[in-house]
Ligand SMILES: CC(C)(COP(=O)(O)OP(=O)(O)OC[C@H]1O[C@@H](n2cnc3c(N)ncnc32)[C@H](O)[C@@H]1O)[C@@H](O)C(=O)NCCC(=O)NCCS
């Protein structure tokens with residue numbers, strides 16, 4: 006599927022601030038395609054992945070509403086690499102296809118394609134004009150996720166261990182948002198990138 010407008014791949018470790026950055030890009034007029042949102046829709050009651058997940062993992066990972074039981078699946082997936090690989094084998098092809106569809110349908114000067122596993126999986130890098138990494142120290146990721154989800158530190162560390170390292174992500178970055186400061190600091194950096202992405206989207210421009 007062909008996408009004409011620039012696609013900015015946005016990634017970062019758990020709790021780095023991807024959603025906060027996306028919210029600001031959206032306020033400024035970017036189209037947002039968020040693979041976490043797609044994964045949640047696929048696993049909501051009646052979602053396209055539910056029957057395959059039930060067949061693979063049994064009723065214990067389906068909640069009474071017919072949705073994926075996220076805490077149960079999280080506990081399984083981040084304690085057992087084989088279970089995580091089976092979960093990803095079900096969800097990732099569906100997420101890849103739906104995110105490509107949404108990018109093709111988007112009408113905005115540029116698209117933010119937010120993918121936590123952009124470095125790690127799939128063909129996402131090849132789809133992106135630039136890669137933007139939201140970065141902060143691991144201790145801050147842990148503190149922010151603890152506050153947001155009430156996960157314990159060991160669970161958060163297990164998720165971080167399943168992701169690319171901070172150094173690997175930074176090495177792949179064309180642009181870096183340093184989210185170790187306040188939300189106002191984050192917004193200032195997003196505002197500056199927005200102007201660059203708009204300029205890259207202008208007819209006749211070359212992105213560099
Ligand atoms: C294991 C699940 C059920 C836990 O649900 P939960 O509500 O706690 O997390 P949520 O989906 O909101 O994801 C939060 C963050 O966890 C991290 N994460 C999610 N899946 C993975 C994974 N397979 N590997 C490493 N980190 C992951 C990301 O940083 C993501 O932003 C869920 O994360 C899931 O279904 N993961 C598999 C799908 C996937 O790989 N999604 C990433 C988008 S490509």
Ligand SMILES: Nc1ncnc2c1ncn2[C@@H]1O[C@H](COP(=O)(O)OP(=O)(O)OP(=O)(O)O)[C@@H](O)[C@H]1O
Pocket residue numbers: 017018019020021022023024025026041121149150153184185186187188189191
């Ligand atoms: N600069 C900041 N100052 C204070 N809190 C922040 C800042 N940036 C993000 N947060 C908060 O930290 C938490 C994690 O941020 P956010 O949800 O944007 O991260 P994420 O990268 O999307 O996480 P995930 O990988 O889990 O999807 C949220 O509760 C968010 O409101």
